[in-house]
């Protein structure tokens with residue numbers, strides 16, 4: 001069921017929270033909403049859920065307006081960061097609530113509840129546990145099972161993974177993707193986490209000040225963001241050395257070690273580049289041989305080195321300005337050492353009217 005948002009507008013006490021938002025979200029698609037705090041993401045989700053009424057505009061499912069349907073009659077279910085489970089019911093009864101309303105009873109009901117719990121990775125030992133006796137990750141799995149139990153056409157997710165720690169978040173993110181794809185369930189998911197949005201979404205809507213700033217495929221927006229605020233929301237950027245553009249830190253290649261003290265830009269050891277753009281989107285050219293070597297380079301001094309777990313970050317001072325380079329392995333360098341950075345000019349992001 002295609003979800004259409006038409007000129008949605010909402011103000012609170014004269015202040016615009018949403019301004020003329022138009023979007024067409026295809027059935028079965030996974031859409032993430034990103035934007036700075038206060039940009040209107042939750043307001044949009046609440047309007048679609050029927051928990052808030054827009055001042056103007058319309059929400060349609062397959063062309064039929066939902067605007068006059070109360071929240072409980074809309075074919076959507078909302079998953080919240082705080083799970084919003086029934087605290088007095090055990091896990092099985094939390095999940096059984098919606099199927100009972102749909103008329104299921106007895107063995108059929110038990111089988112349905114077990115299948116839903118199994119789908120989200122909760123075995124039979126959880127059935128009699130109340131939410132308070134479950135961990136945060138387990139409660140969010142239960143909340144997902146309860147959401148699926150009502151057979152909604154769209155799942156609305158308001159930062160559902162934000163309260164969980166990083167490894168749990170990654171596991172639940174994959175679970176979300178798998179169970180919603182298997183069912184062809186449409187999802188509208190608010191997140192602050194670019195990694196989450198890039199991993200889950202096939203469509204991304206970026207908000208700023210209640211307006212839709214950008215819409216498109218996540219990898220394409222990451223590679224070619226239309227504006228500086230959109231570029232920053234999707235990941236860190238670093239100034240182009242000596243220029244007025246920007247680069248993703250993984251596109252600023254680094255060469256240190258083995259370099260002589262008198263290393264100069266003309267002797268910059270580009271063949272020793274430590275990072276070979278492994279994180280870059282696949283649809284852009286990658287430097288692979290002598291013919292398409294990076295066209296630009298600069299010499300600087302290592303200012304700091306930090307291990308980020310799966311990659312390392314090196315701060316390089318070039319002419320008094322700090323630039324970030326991210327490399328996949330230990331760069332084996334330290335503060336004060338000379339470093340050469342190289343980059344492919346095709347990777348430089350430029351935005352009208354923004355000086356670094």
Ligand SMILES: Nc1ncnc2c1ncn2[C@@H]1O[C@H](COP(=O)(O)OP(=O)(O)OP(=O)(O)O)[C@@H](O)[C@H]1O
Nearest residue numbers: 012013016017035036037038039040041042043044
């Ligand atoms: N019930 C309300 N009464 C008054 N103002 C509100 C209400 N709900 C939201 N707002 C205001 O509307 C704007 C948009 O809020 P909203 O919660 O949609 O932003 P958000 O993008 O979800 O932010 P966050 O990422 O911090 O959750 C903000 O300025 C907020 O203060």
